[in-house]
Amino acid sequence: MPRVAFYTRISTDEDHQKFSLDAQKDRLEAFCKSQYGDDWALHKLFRDTESGTHMNRPGLEEMLFDAEARAFDVLLVFRVDRLSRKVRELALMVDELTKFGVTLKSITEPFDTSNAAGKMMLQMLGVFAEFEHATIVERTRVGLERKAKTGSYVGGNVPYGYRLDDDKRLVIHEEEALIVRKMFTMYALGREGASTICNKLNDAGLRNRNGRKWGRRVVLYMLKNPVYVGKIRWREVEYQGNHDPIVSDVLFEKAREVLDDRHDDLKGRQWHNGDERLLSGVIKCGLCNAHMFGGGGQKNGRYIPYYVCSKRFNDHACKQDYVRAELLESAIIQDIKAMFRDEEFMARVWEEANRKLGTEKPDVEKEIARVEAEAAKVRASIERYFEAFEAGTLKAELCNQKVADLHGRLEALETEKRDLEARRERLELPAIDREMLAALVDNFEEVLAAGPVPQKKHLLHRLVKKVLIHDRRTVEVWYALPNARRFEDWHKKLPE
Numbered sequence: 001m002p003r004v005a006f007y008t009r010i011s012t013d014e015d016h017q018k019f020s021l022d023a024q025k026d027r028l029e030a031f032c033k034s035q036y037g038d039d040w041a042l043h044k045l046f047r048d049t050e051s052g053t054h055m056n057r058p059g060l061e062e063m064l065f066d067a068e069a070r071a072f073d074v075l076l077v078f079r080v081d082r083l084s085r086k087v088r089e090l091a092l093m094v095d096e097l098t099k100f101g102v103t104l105k106s107i108t109e110p111f112d113t114s115n116a117a118g119k120m121m122l123q124m125l126g127v128f129a130e131f132e133h134a135t136i137v138e139r140t141r142v143g144l145e146r147k148a149k150t151g152s153y154v155g156g157n158v159p160y161g162y163r164l165d166d167d168k169r170l171v172i173h174e175e176e177a178l179i180v181r182k183m184f185t186m187y188a189l190g191r192e193g194a195s196t197i198c199n200k201l202n203d204a205g206l207r208n209r210n211g212r213k214w215g216r217r218v219v220l221y222m223l224k225n226p227v228y229v230g231k232i233r234w235r236e237v238e239y240q241g242n243h244d245p246i247v248s249d250v251l252f253e254k255a256r257e258v259l260d261d262r263h264d265d266l267k268g269r270q271w272h273n274g275d276e277r278l279l280s281g282v283i284k285c286g287l288c289n290a291h292m293f294g295g296g297g298q299k300n301g302r303y304i305p306y307y308v309c310s311k312r313f314n315d316h317a318c319k320q321d322y323v324r325a326e327l328l329e330s331a332i333i334q335d336i337k338a339m340f341r342d343e344e345f346m347a348r349v350w351e352e353a354n355r356k357l358g359t360e361k362p363d364v365e366k367e368i369a370r371v372e373a374e375a376a377k378v379r380a381s382i383e384r385y386f387e388a389f390e391a392g393t394l395k396a397e398l399c400n401q402k403v404a405d406l407h408g409r410l411e412a413l414e415t416e417k418r419d420l421e422a423r424r425e426r427l428e429l430p431a432i433d434r435e436m437l438a439a440l441v442d443n444f445e446e447v448l449a450a451g452p453v454p455q456k457k458h459l460l461h462r463l464v465k466k467v468l469i470h471d472r473r474t475v476e477v478w479y480a481l482p483n484a485r486r487f488e489d490w491h492k493k494l495p496e
């Protein structure tokens with residue numbers, strides 16, 4: 001039975017602090033259950049609330065102490081940057097943990113450190129993380145999930161039929177709720193189709209919240225939305241909400257049965273599972289700058305997934321082509337692999353990473369100088385107490401007391417100095433070589449071949465920051481590499 005330790009940390013600059021620690025813990029527990037069932041034991045939850053730039057992290061110290069005592073087997077974190085934002089520091093820590101037989105696992109990142117390639121990947125992602133400041137989104141999302149679990153409204157469009165009160169809670173909008181009930185009744189009991197429902201509503205002069213006519217897809221989406229039976233859906237998981245339902249469970253279930261019968265559900269869902277495509281979130285239309293999302297359709301009896309401009313899809317207000325999703329994704333993955341294999345390119349990336357790390361050096365030097373100066377002052381004070389004692393102006397007892405205090409202070413300063421010096425040493429990356437890059441490509445491929453979609457997506461989004469579609473054949477990709485902007489933008493031709 002694996003003994004698992006959790007390590008959580010939040011920095012003081014995070015917005016959703018209140019949620020974050022609890023949210024992290026919930027997720028860690030859920031991950032263990034999915035991995036080990038009931039066959040695991042929680043050794044301890046280590047936590048720090050200090051920001052990553054502070055040296056002093058008691059939770060981390062304690063964790064390393066327990067690791068050395070071989071008190072647990074797996075260290076589970078929400079993200080590896082919880083442990084350290086500094087690449088080298090992280091790599092050293094992983095080495096140390098490995099020595100003590102501890103495997104590091106991250107629940108949001110697609111690797112563990114039980115194999116060499118996993119460690120390499122970690123280091124590589126660490127390099128990218130150094131340059132990434134866009135982590136706020138992720139953190140906010142954790143907070144949102146927590147909110148969903150407690151039944152609170154998580155933001156986004158307020159569902160038709162509801163409005164928000166002053167405390168941002170969902171309350172029923174009576175007029176709209178009437179229409180919602182009508183839809184469910186017509187569909188589930190009247191056996192009327194979604195298009196017929198739209199026509200009837202539109203003919204009766206009823207409009208949606210934007211003042212537009214009702215559309216079939218919107219209606220289908222609403223019929224599937226569990227918010228109407230008092231639930232909150234967050235990332236495909238339903239939670240009990242704390243708002244009032246608009247329709248009864250029975251009516252809702254009935255509607256769902258009819259949906260299943262007619263396969264309306266399937267047709268509708270193709271357009272609403274955009275999140276599950278690898279590039280959604282980073283892919284944008286180069287013509288109108290709107291987001292593109294994943295969809296699909298049947299062609300010669302085969303399901304063809306593609307990305308579509310949301311403006312084109314919603315309002316027909318853009319002429320952007322549909323882009324074949326699998327082709328685009330595999331083109332980008334091929335390109336990333338080619339980059340990893342390009343030794344010269346990676347050497348330049350590494351050099352730039354080293355240079356950026358190097359910019360931290362002066363700060364560390366300054367800190368070291370400050371600590372040294374303070375230590376000198378403390379030594380001078382000790383000297384003065386001894387002089388006073390010798391001159392007979394200070395009693396032995398008091399002198400001892402004062403000197404003991406100052407010695408304690410001096411020791412603390414010396415520890416701090418040693419830490420800083422160690423930090424200075426870590427501000428350099430190890431040499432990058434062919435073997436390391438080969439291992440990296442292997443690991444990248446392994447993750448993309450075997451990982452579940454959310455993990456693949458996570459990995460890819462660490463590397464790909466923006467995909468701009470100019471037309472069906474011309475795509476611009478922005479990678480999260482430190483010196484990517486020094487080179488030409490990545491234009492590429494897509495296969496037909």
Ligand SMILES: [Zn+2]
Binds near residue numbers: 287309310311312
């Ligand atoms: Zn567009």
